[in-house]
Amino acid sequence: MRSNLIAGLDIGTTKTSVLIAEVLGEGQRRPELRVLGVGQARTGGVRRDVVTHIEETTESVRTAVQEAELMAGVSVDRVWTAIGGDHVRTLSSMGVVAVGGEEISRGDLDRVHEVARAVALPPDREFLHAIPQEYKVDHQAGIKDPLGMSGTRLEADVYLVTGAAQAAGNLRKAVQRAGYRVQALVLSPLATAHAVLTEDEKEVGVALMGIGASTTEVCAFHEGKIRHIAVLPLGGDTITNDLVRGLSIPFAEAQRAKERHGVAFAQLVDPQETVELPGPGPGQTRQVARELIAHIVEQRLDEIYGLVHRELEDAGCMETLGAGLVLTGGGAALQGSLEMAQQCMGMPARIGVPGEGLSGLADSVARPRFSTVTGLCLYGADRFHETGQGVSTLSSGLMTRIGAWVREFF
Ligand SMILES: Nc1ncnc2c1ncn2[C@@H]1O[C@H](COP(=O)(O)OP(=O)(O)OP(=O)(O)O)[C@@H](O)[C@H]1O
Ligand SMILES: [Mg+2]
16 A cells, blocks of 8 residues: 555445545645545445444445445555444543643643543443543633643643444454454544535534434534534435335335435425326336425424434534534435525535545545545545654554544644
């Protein structure tokens, strides 16, 4: 593997996607990615973002990575892998130390981070991220980078993310059996946010809503800090299941009907319009009012937006979302979903599509469903720049794992 290559792997509930890119502008503050290859496969053995059948998932990983490798004309051995699911927990932790010398040194920062992350974890949990949010020097708050400042007391506010050790372990196993190594596990909503939110939006206040197949990811930022992360157990496939019941058609047909004729807002549909769906017998068809499909879709979407609204309200975020809502994930491709979001959430909304910081075959990932996999590579490229290390320089799996989350401090 060339040292400036980076690969992302997103094992979603319906599709496994892989992106291989070259990191350009090493040493620059925001490196750019030249997209070399994209691979996709149907996901097997995953329920609600958690691996339930390792062999099937391994096969999906192998197919998707090989496809991306073929397109890129390179091979990879390590992949930045997304982890999602409702087993993920977050907590804020504070660390305090006395500053050793005249000014705050790298050593002081290391110590304060060490203190902040010294949280006892039960054996069935594993650390995924430890993200410094801000520092206080001698009670002066709101400091982003205290290095070199004078002071006697240094405090760090660190956002810790943990996941179920078993879920993380099975994910690693599925990747390893396919012949690759996990560079680091990255929380899926954080990766997604990396691909579609701007620094300005995060500063002003923004909510991200990623509608996947089985889950909806929510993430809120304000003043550049993560304010809330949640994974809700409803997604695009929940809508499809409603269509299965409401229209008495098989899942695959319902999925097709939703993607072709589905509309988020029944008002947007001409009440006279009908669409052709499969009939009860083989080779038969029937006409169904498009408005009926829209009604079913709208009802469920209304519930999903309602849950997101409540989630953000309970977290105390609703007042701090000056930049509004960014909608992404496969479900964001539904016609009228933006209008629906604006109405249900009462704030401006836009669709988040990867593109920022990308060159090369960037068009191949310019769709909302590729936000997570693109975010993984961008996230990896940032770490890459921060450590000055190529992806191939880390060796043992353990080193990679510990190294990756500790390095988030720099
Ligand atoms: N054009 C479209 N219109 C409506 N829905 C769509 C469209 N394209 C994709 N979807 C829906 O998006 C969902 C898949 O989204 P995505 O690919 O982001 O999910 P995933 O990553 O596999 O799942 P998850 O993130 O929940 O694990 C499916 O429910 C699919 O039907
Ligand atoms: Mg997904």
